[in-house]
Structure formats: structure tokens, C-alpha cells
Amino acid sequence: MSSNSGSAGGAAGRIGIGLELDATHLKILEVLRENGRVSVSALAERVGISRANAYTRFEALRADGVIRRFTAEIDHQRAGLGIVALIFVTVRQQMWRQFRAQLAQMPEVEYCAITTGQHDAMIQVRMADVAEVHAMVTERLANIPAVKATETVFILDEVLRRPYVLPSDRERERGRGTSRRPGSAPSPEPEQGQGQGQGQGLPLGKMRFVGAAEGRAALRDES
Amino acid sequence: MSSNSGSAGGAAGRIGIGLELDATHLKILEVLRENGRVSVSALAERVGISRANAYTRFEALRADGVIRRFTAEIDHQRAGLGIVALIFVTVRQQMWRQFRAQLAQMPEVEYCAITTGQHDAMIQVRMADVAEVHAMVTERLANIPAVKATETVFILDEVLRRPYVLPSDRERERGRGTSRRPGSAPSPEPEQGQGQGQGQGLPLGKMRFVGAAEGRAALRDES
DNA sequence: GTTGAAATTAGTACGAA
DNA sequence: TTCGTACTAATTTCAAC
Numbered sequence A, B: 001m002s003s004n005s006g007s008a009g010g011a012a013g014r015i016g017i018g019l020e021l022d023a024t025h026l027k028i029l030e031v032l033r034e035n036g037r038v039s040v041s042a043l044a045e046r047v048g049i050s051r052a053n054a055y056t057r058f059e060a061l062r063a064d065g066v067i068r069r070f071t072a073e074i075d076h077q078r079a080g081l082g083i084v085a086l087i088f089v090t091v092r093q094q095m096w097r098q099f100r101a102q103l104a105q106m107p108e109v110e111y112c113a114i115t116t117g118q119h120d121a122m123i124q125v126r127m128a129d130v131a132e133v134h135a136m137v138t139e140r141l142a143n144i145p146a147v148k149a150t151e152t153v154f155i156l157d158e159v160l161r162r163p164y165v166l167p168s169d170r171e172r173e174r175g176r177g178t179s180r181r182p183g184s185a186p187s188p189e190p191e192q193g194q195g196q197g198q199g200q201g202l203p204l205g206k207m208r209f210v211g212a213a214e215g216r217a218a219l220r221d222e223s
Numbered sequence C: 001g002t003t004g005a006a007a008t009t010a011g012t013a014c015g016a017a
Numbered sequence D: 001t002t003c004g005t006a007c008t009a010a011t012t013t014c015a016a017c
Helices: A023-034 A040-047 A053-062 A098-106 A130-141 A169-173 B023-034 B039-048 B052-062 B096-104 B132-143 B169-174
Strands: A067-074 A085-091 A109-117 A121-127 A146-161 A205-211 B067-074 B083-091 B109-115 B123-125 B147-163 B207-209
Touching: A023 A040, A023 A053, A023 A169, A023 B067, A040 A053, A040 A121, A067 B023, A085 A098, A085 A130, A085 B109, A085 B123, A098 B147, A109 B083, A121 A130, A130 A146, A130 B207, A146 B096, A205 B132, B023 B052, B023 B067, B023 B169, B039 B052, B083 B096, B083 B132, B123 B132, B132 B147
Parallel strands: A146 B207, A205 B147
Antiparallel strands: A067 B067, A085 A121, A085 A146, A109 A121, A109 B147, A146 B109, B083 B123, B083 B147, B109 B123
């Protein structure tokens, strides 16, 4: 549960893939992500394979870590934690390890990610009321030496939350101009492929990418 | 799955609570959130109640919507979607309905929340590579008339993701200065309770709250 | 990778405390 | 309400194909 102290499998994790996922694997994941409690028999039927095969693949996915765990999605409103807030944190350099250790001690933190851009990390918290958010930020977060500054915004409505996106979701949207299969060539268009190193002011003049702040390249070496 | 078009039970949702959750309910949720596939028998044993009682409560939690669904947590890295990005969107007023409709059509969007602060919404997407994020923002998002502007940051590492916070988590952290039970009086201290209407410059001078932009009060009336 | 049959376990119903 | 038990139905395992 709260033993997620280390990396939670983020974008900068390892690349070594142990299990090559075929279409059947993805189908299994698709079903499991919608209904994590289906019996393997029902799963086999839904996917269109035999039960023994389903058991084998299910176990393989679990053992290989593709399926990390099964969990219940809870209505926080009814569970008593209806207030959601995002806290953007600026972390003092060379204090990442301490920052992470402190976070692990805060059970009210649902999600924390290290980001590029203006801030260094984003924290999502669930609270019973707004005052609790305030108290959390001012009394708990602010007392962490690693925290240089914070910026808090409240979530007014969670429009959608998907059980975790899969590559196979992409296949379902066709003929819409931008159909990209995962694993294929990144950019057919010549003007792309420069990744996040691009500046501001892009096509249509509507969006801008925010790159990482300086001196953050050695980020992973500390944790 | 992607039928989450409406509100996903956000902070501004309804308050009517149908089921009063006692300590046993929370214990059940605790177990279920860590292992969504436990049998009800094992659940009963872990919680310390009879099987029949466990079945009754389990069904009640499910029927009442406290448990929304069961899902598999997937390692995106190994599933082929290792790149995570946050896209902060400024939405044209009076176009929220269209914005939401468009989002429902984008399977690569894992999470979307309407926020206070500088931007109007935050979108989290999972992609196979960085170029795909770029393509998504420039070719898909930018083409939505409701989208006025976007700002993209990449997630370098997901430090922690908890299966969904529970009020009972709070009980476990004791004697740390700020122990608040959900449902109790929001603020014992007199200087609190003003909520999100506060300005900038707070205790320790380290953090600031970012309130909602003007003219966003009628947000929920449109959707 | 598939089918079928045995053993185990889960789910249900009902009476008693 | 909650518990305990007996009954029914399903799932998992393991075998051979």
C-alpha cells in the first residue's frame, strides 16, 4: 500500500521488457482493467481463448509485472474525502531523496510525479475539506526543508479518469487524421522528433511546451 | 470504460451520502484497494467478520457506489506507453460542454480535471514516445475550438501512486502535529477555515494558493 | 493451445443468537 | 445486525489430446 517509496514505474524507468505483449495480452488487460474481479474462466470466454491459456497468460502478466496489482476504485466523495487539490512543488536541488522520503510518510498523498516545467513535482491530495488542504500545505509540506515553494490549485471536477490507458486504445480511433500505433516510427512528419527540447510558439500559436528547468538533468542520480 | 463522459465524482459533486461508513466498511475498502481480487471469504477473515456479513457489506458498498469498480493496475512502461505528460488547458468560456465531449473521444487521455488557478483544466496522457505527445497536442487538442491555449509538461518519474486514499489512512499517522480526522470540525485553529479565498503570501512565505480565474463560477451550469 | 473431468472453493439461503 | 451452517453453483487445477 504505502510501501511505494521508490519509483512507481515512471517515464524515466527501465526499458527492459521481459514479456512481449501480443494482441491477446492486450485484450486480457483491457478486460481486467474494466473488471478486475472477473474469473479467469469468464476472462477466457471474453477474450476468446481457452481457460488454460487464459490462466497461463494471466499468471505471466502478473509475474512479469505488467499487471502490478488489482485495486478497487472508490468514490472519494462518499468515502469522506471529497476535496482534491494539486500542489506544485519546487524542490531544493540535492534534496530529492529527502523529499521522497517525506512523501512516503504522507498517506493523504494520492499521486506524486516529478515534472519538467516551472515546478519540479506535482502532488495530488485528497482531503475532507478545504481547510485540511491548507493545513497540509502550510504545516506539513512547508516544514520539509527540501520544499522551496509550493503552489496549490483545487480540482473543481474530475471530468474523467480511465482505469489506465492501454496501447490498444489507440487502435480504436481510426480515420481521424492522427493515427499512430505504439512502437511504430515516432514521427512520419519531418518537423517533429525533437522531443521536449523545443521552444515556445508552435503551430496555430496556441500551445507551448515547457521544458525542464536547468540543472535537473542529474535528477535520477540522487534518488 | 470510456463511457465516463459525465462527471467522474469530482470535488464539486453531490454530497448526499446513502451509506454511513463505519470502521468495518473502511477496513473492507482498505483490503479491497490493495487486493481487488480477494475472495469475499478471505476478505471476511482479514477484516474479522463472518462470511455472510462480508457478503452483505461488500454488496452494500458496491450497490451504494462507494466502490465504483475494480481495476487492474498496469505497468505502462511494459505495456508500451512509457511517456506521461500533463497538458494544462485554457478553455474558452461557454464551450465547456464541447470540450468535455471531445475529451471523451480521446482514449489516450487517462485523467482530466477542471482546476482553479492559471489554467482551466489539466489532462494527463500516456504515449509511446515524446513525438506522440507533440502530435496529440498540436494536431488533436489544438483543433478543438474550445481549447484556447495549452501548456505541456512531461513527467520524468512517478514517485508514488496510491490505489486511492481513504479516510482511515489518516488514523495511522499520529502525534505529528497535524492530526485531523475526516468528518470532524474542519479547523480547531482560529486562523483557518477561510478556504480557498485567501490571497498570496502565507506562513513561512513559501507557498501561495492559486484561486479560480474570474468568470468561472458558472462552470458547472454548462456541463 | 485446447478440451474435459475431479477437487476445491466461492456464493447463497436460512435459521438462531 | 451478525453469525454459523448446509446447500448449490462456480471456479481452478490437472490430466490427456
